[in-house]
Amino acid sequence: MARNPERRVLLADAGLRVLAAAGARGLTHRAVDAEAGVPTGTASNYFPSRAALLAGLAERIFDRMAxxxxxxxxxxxxxxxxxxxxxxxxxxxxxxxxxxxxxxxxxxxxxxxxxxxxxxxxxxxxxxxxxxxxxxxxxxxxxxxxxxxxxxxxxxxxxxxxxxxxxxxxxxxxxxxxxxxxxxxxxxxxxx
Amino acid sequence: MARNPERRVLLADAGLRVLAAAGARGLTHRAVDAEAGVPTGTASNYFPSRAALLAGLAERIFDRMAxxxxxxxxxxxxxxxxxxxxxxxxxxxxxxxxxxxxxxxxxxxxxxxxxxxxxxxxxxxxxxxxxxxxxxxxxxxxxxxxxxxxxxxxxxxxxxxxxxxxxxxxxxxxxxxxxxxxxxxxxxxxxx
DNA sequence: GGATAACCACGACGGCCGTCGTGGTTGATG
DNA sequence: CATCAACCACGACGGCCGTCGTGGTTATCC
Known part of the structure; x- marks a missing residue:
């Protein structure tokens, strides 16, 4: 069962909203979960560390800016x-x-x-x-x-x-x- | 005893170093204390809240950039x-x-x-x-x-x-x- | 020199953080 | 239908955060 790519995108987009609205300081796994409307822990499962979360956002940003x-x-x-x-x-x-x-x-x-x-x-x-x-x-x-x-x-x-x-x-x-x-x-x- | 202006400047400069080196996320009262080499709680005494700390840094930055x-x-x-x-x-x-x-x-x-x-x-x-x-x-x-x-x-x-x-x-x-x-x-x- | 007020070091509290483990659930496979 | 692996929801833990209170200390003024 491959990791659900749609969910990943949903989380990344929520993360970008959080990053814009609350800054790097407000960007936390839990905040992303809340913004995406998914259970706590979901972002942490898709992006196991903070570095992974940031990398995921960086990747997503250029897709959307294309x-x-x-x-x-x-x-x-x-x-x-x-x-x-x-x-x-x-x-x-x-x-x-x-x-x-x-x-x-x-x-x-x-x-x-x-x-x-x-x-x-x-x-x-x-x-x-x-x-x-x-x-x-x-x-x-x-x-x-x-x-x-x-x-x-x-x-x-x-x-x-x-x-x-x-x-x-x-x-x-x-x-x-x-x-x-x-x-x-x-x-x-x-x-x- | 007026608030010691030199100490305030010392702390603000330390804060600016922290802000540049660790970002908004790393900017904490304790980190400023450590960077300035003063006892824990000092930054908190001079800048009683995070907002006050940020305002203090903003003020100091333009002095130094003059x-x-x-x-x-x-x-x-x-x-x-x-x-x-x-x-x-x-x-x-x-x-x-x-x-x-x-x-x-x-x-x-x-x-x-x-x-x-x-x-x-x-x-x-x-x-x-x-x-x-x-x-x-x-x-x-x-x-x-x-x-x-x-x-x-x-x-x-x-x-x-x-x-x-x-x-x-x-x-x-x-x-x-x-x-x-x-x-x-x-x-x-x-x-x- | 004693009173007084400001300064300052330090500790405590509740809250949120990143991370990891665990067990329930789901869906595909043979 | 049984099996099994991957997914995912949830809780727990140690750590750091902002903030506030509390005494010790110091400098000034009568």
């Missing part, structure tokens, strides 16, 4: 341009802010990973792969800019999301304004 | 230019990466504040004031760009620091490259 292939395909049919790159980035921001819990949980995991070697390894691998894929996609799609521009966009968007989803500086500029300025300046200015 | 007035004065004597703005930003990055504990602790506090109303209020006030001061300083110094450009720089630098100080994407570009590109593109491109 872009919709249909939307990607639609975008892929257009001619490469700054406007197209802006739409890609807009889609990234939309996905991450539509489910703020997920993004907040990822921030928590990144902080936690900087202290737990095994999680750092796992999360680092995924993040690096994500960046490498972004660069490969960017180049393959013929979009303006290269690895450096992709990195700069990553930094800026992460910082923007951090501001939007946690304690904010509240500068008063909207998403549209920020995203299009970032693309046109960080990429457009360098590539003409 | 720029050196002498360096600021030196920079203030130069003619406003993109190069000068680059030097300002370089100084920000240098201050924050020289003491990674402080910056990591601030990330933790920002996350924690997004869940604790009283801390959100306090930290939000300080962050907003910091941003407003930056803008005012920027304008008064005659530097190129305005509030929007300052905000964009804030986002990008925060994201860059998050990458450098936590689980990193490891894109392989160095500080110098990133900082000057951010200034020249985010500000220079917009102001000619």
């Amino acid at each position: 872009p919709d292939p249909a939307i990607l395909a639609d975008l892929g049919r257009r001619e490469p341009s700054l406007a197209l790159l802006t739409d890609y980035l807009r889609y990234v921001v939309e996905r991450t802010t539509r489910e703020p819990d997920l993004t907040r949980a990822l921030f928590e995991l990144r902080l936690e990973a900087s202290r737990r070697p095994e999680l750092r390894q796992a999360l680092g691998d995924v993040l690096r792969k994500g960046y490498a894929d972004d660069v490969a996609f960017h180049v393959a799609a013929g979009l303006p800019g290269g690895a450096f521009e992709v990195a700069l966009l990553h930094y800026a968007v992460d910082g923007f999301l951090l501001d939007r989803l946690t304690t904010s500086v509240d500068a008063g500029f909207d998403v549209e304004q920020v995203v299009s300025a970032l693309v046109s300046r960080l990429v457009g200015a360098a590539t003409g | 720029p050196d007035p002498a360096i600021l004065a030196d920079l203030g004597r130069r003619e406003p230019s993109l190069a000068l703005l680059t030097d300002y930003l370089r100084y920000v990055v240098e201050r924050t990466t020289r003491e990674p504990d402080l910056t990591r602790a601030l990330f933790e506090l920002r996350l924690e504040a997004s869940r604790r109303p009283e801390l959100r209020q306090a930290l939000g006030d300080v962050l907003r004031k910091g941003y407003a001061d930056d803008v005012a300083f920027h304008v008064a110094a005659g530097l190129p760009g305005g509030a929007f450009e300052v905000a964009l720089l804030h986002y990008a630098v925060d994201g860059f620091l998050l990458d450098r100080l936590t689980t990193s994407v490891d894109a392989g570009f160095d500080v110098e490259q990133v900082v000057s590109a951010l200034v020249s593109r985010l500000v220079g491109a917009a102001t000619g």
